Amino acid sequence: MNGSRSAGIEHLALIGVGLIGGSLARALRRAGAVSRITGFSINLPELEKAVELGVIDAHAKNAAETATGADMVVVAVPLGAMGSVFAEISPALANEAVVTDVGSVKRCVIQDARATLGRHWPRFVPAHPVAGTERSGVEASLAQLFDRHRVVLTPLADTDLRAVQRVAAMWESAGAIVERMSVDDHDRILAASSHLPHVLAYVLVQTLATHARRDDIFRLAAGGFADFTRIASSDPRMWHDIVLANRDAILTISERFGENVASLLSALRSGDSDRITAVFDGAKKVRDEFEAHRRKRGLGSSAPPPGARP
Amino acid sequence: MNGSRSAGIEHLALIGVGLIGGSLARALRRAGAVSRITGFSINLPELEKAVELGVIDAHAKNAAETATGADMVVVAVPLGAMGSVFAEISPALANEAVVTDVGSVKRCVIQDARATLGRHWPRFVPAHPVAGTERSGVEASLAQLFDRHRVVLTPLADTDLRAVQRVAAMWESAGAIVERMSVDDHDRILAASSHLPHVLAYVLVQTLATHARRDDIFRLAAGGFADFTRIASSDPRMWHDIVLANRDAILTISERFGENVASLLSALRSGDSDRITAVFDGAKKVRDEFEAHRRKRGLGSSAPPPGARP
Helix, strand or coil, rough: CCCCCCHHHHHEECCCCCCCHHHHHHHHHHHEEEEEEEECCCCHHHHHHHHHHHCCCCEECHHHHHHHHCCEEECCCHHHHHHHHHHHHHHHCCCCCCCCCCCCHHHHHHHHHHCHHHHHHHECCCCEECCCCCCCCCHHHCCCCCCCCCEEEEECCCCCCHHHHHHHHHHHHHHCCCEEECCHHHHHHHHHHHHHHHHHHHHHHHHHCCCHHHHHHHHCCHHHHHHHHHHHHHCHHHHCCCCEEHHHHHHHHHHHHHHHHHHHHHHHCCCCCCHHHHHHHHHHHHHHHHHHHHHHHCCCCCCCCCCCCC | CCCCCCCCCCEEECCCHHHHHHHHHHHHHHCCEEEEEECCCCCCCHHHHHHEEEEECCCCCCCCHHHHCCCEEEECCEEEEEHHHHHHHHHHHCEEEEEEEECCCCCHHHHHHHHHHHHHHHHHEEEECCCCCCCCCCHHHCCCCCCCCCCECCCCCCCCHHHHHHHHHHHHCCCCEEEECCCHHHHHHHHHHHHHHHHHHHHHHHHHHHHCHHHHHHCCCCCHHHHHHHHHHHHHHHHHHHHHHHHHHHHHHHHHHHHHHHHHHHHHHHHCCHHCCCCHHHHHHHHHHHHHHHHHCCCCCCCCCCCCCC
16 A cells, blocks of 8 residues: 555645645655645634644745645645636646645536646646545544545546656555546546435434424434434535535436435335335445445444434 | 432343343343343344343243233334234233333334233333444443433323333433433424434435445445444334334425425525525534534544545
8 A cells, every 4th residue: 555656745735734635744744755745724723723733844825835846736625716726826836746636526626727727737636535524624634534545536638647646656655545537437426425415414404403393303313313414514615615516416316316215205105114124124235235345444333332223 | 310219120021132122231230220130032042142141131932921020021122013012911911010112113102002001001101212323133232322311201191100210210220311201292303313314324325226336436435424324224124113103203304304405406506605505504503513412411422433524
């Protein structure tokens, strides 16, 4: 995993020093894969905290300054801010600088990068580390956040192969398993595995928060509810950008999900015991297999403390 | 919590020795609140395992036999089996025996008990320990499962007050916080806090399991997905019974949830940034408050290992 290729980064410029940017910096330091890290964030207290915690060596006064002279530039900002960051850093980039991102939707980031990076475009490598927690900010960052987690690269036909290799090596040094995928595949798959669940968690909490018996509901909610809704504590700004950027894929999978919900509720209404059993049995089987695979990959049982039932 | 009233159970008869029954037995032993525990389960290997693990002292050959001479009878079987268990034990019950259950829906259990328990009906106390995990079976049982968790009692107008007090004392000895509530309130509130989330988790897993890119989806699913779908690993038989028993309340809250999902998807379709932000911001705020309350109650952060993001 690590070590087979050295990331060998001289100067990493980190634009955005939150959970993901901060964790990447920590993981690369842990691996001895980077000599120097500078950073910038529009959130000044976060930026100062990042220096204080030793996550970055120095902070710059803007994105262009931090990117100047860097051989690797990682843009770890919400999707809606990617375009303006790319536009700002483009004139400051060194000739051989590799630029990459960590966005959860790839199509929109690629459009922004193509429109703004000019001659640096071929050395832009779209990337998505599929890992995180519901917490945000540099204080929540962890060196082990990416260990054994997937990072998806979605290079285009005209992406420089050496740039792809450098970004892959960086993420492997950070403990991740790197794979490649087409942009459309990535965005459709993540709509199903991540974006739809987040929408459902947010809307469920909204629904219960506006219920007449809201206080009773939350008092009697146990560990199962806590787990189910944990992702509704995720950063709303980040998720606003994600759902808007990937709306077509999200609408498509939501429609299929909605049909399946309607079908189950119709079975419930008519007392169709067999149909309910088939759905629950089938889902449990698949979910148990998923958990077994996670354990095999060393991702932990992620088992909650007691308290998840009815 | 404990100790203020002693449960003082001479002979506890446990019908159903799974996660909930087994955990109650362990918790009462921990508290020294019970002298002898006998048990019965139609699942013979589970029953033998319960003796082997010391969860029960002896097993009987049927429900009536185990209930014979017991001063406290706890029926911890799936909802669909409650009626037949009550009918079977009724002739064997001692004059002063208290009978209680652990079912996640109260209306149906009460109907069954009223129809079958005869002269013992006033000493039947409907109860629901709101705690558990997605695991099932006596091997998953834990003495601390109910610590600081709620147990809801829904006694009726003609329920014997001393019987209610004995069941309350038992659950307090087991570490729980006991509260009373009307049957309708209980069933409506649990439909929202527990039953709907389980339906959604099962149907989401079903939807992804039948997706053309199923393998990619599960490979790229991270901790957030694992948390969101954990409850889809719950016992399908138990949940089949719960959703059918509480279908009206589940249909009502599902309808409200469906309207809110439709509204968010419509905002997404039209790019209504403000509406999306309002929902996500509001939900995060409420979810964070819920988590803070859980921690204050000592229920643990229930924070997952790294890996819950996009």
